[in-house]
Each structure stands twice: as structure tokens, then as C-alpha cells.
Amino acid sequence: MSRKPDTKTAMYQLLDVIRKHIPFGLKEADMCQGICRGCSxxxxxxxxxxxxxxxxxxxxxxxxxxxxxxxxxEKLARRTEKVLHRNKLMN
Known part of the structure; x- marks a missing residue:
């Protein structure tokens, strides 16, 4: 049985997953085109x-x-991901 990480290690892991999954390099011009379904x-x-x-x-x-x-x-990252999907900025 493996041990669960402490909160500090878990936060480091979560930050790493967020950085890999969310496209932080999007340009403002790309985010603000067409119909907006939530402010990306x-x-x-x-x-x-x-x-x-x-x-x-x-x-x-x-x-x-x-x-x-x-x-x-985690909730903030998931909400951000949903907005990006709705605005067709993520697949």
C-alpha cells in the first residue's frame, strides 16, 4: 500500500499537472475572438x-x-479548462 503525499508534495504535483494541461501561452488576441462563453x-x-x-x-x-x-x-483549473473548451481554445 502506497502512502499518500503530504500537502506540499501534492500541491507541487497539482501545479505540474496544471502547467502541462492548460495552454498558458495563448495570445490575448486568440482568446478574445468571436462569441465569448465565459472570459478565457x-x-x-x-x-x-x-x-x-x-x-x-x-x-x-x-x-x-x-x-x-x-x-x-483544482476547481479553479477545472473551471478554466471548461471555459477554454467552450470558447474552442482547447481540444
Whole structure:
């Protein structure tokens, strides 16, 4: 039986998955075309800010994430992914 990671390790793993899955390199012009079904730009900015802040805090040992922090980050990433799919910016 394998042990579950601590919250710090789990947050590092979640941040890695988010970076690999969400296309942070999209240009603003690409995000703001045609019919908008949720603001891709705002969602991407909010997710990028959260990912960057957690990465910096973890690297500098300034914060220890809680399970609530992990759940929030996952929900934010999933909402962002849904908006990107609706706006046809992700497959």
C-alpha cells in the first residue's frame, strides 16, 4: 500500500499537472475572438496568478498548503479548462 503525499508534495504535483494541461501561452488576441462563453482571458490570468503565487510560496517555504487550498486550485483549473473548451481554445 502506497502512502499518500503530504500537502506540499501534492500541491507541487497539482501545479505540474496544471502547467502541462492548460495552454498558458495563448495570445490575448486568440482568446478574445468571436462569441465569448465565459472570459478565457480573466480565467487564465486568475489561474496563472494562483499557480505563480503557490509556486513562489512553496519554493521559498513561505506557506504550507491545506487540503482546502488543493481543492480550490483544482476547481479553479477545472473551471478554466471548461471555459477554454467552450470558447474552442482547447481540444
Amino acid at each position: 482571458k480573466k480565467m487564465m490570468e486568475m489561474l496563472d496568478a494562483e499557480v505563480s503565487q503557490w509556486q513562489a510560496d512553496l519554493d521559498n517555504e513561505l506557506a504550507e498548503p491545506t487540503l482546502a487550498d488543493l481543492v480550490f486550485m
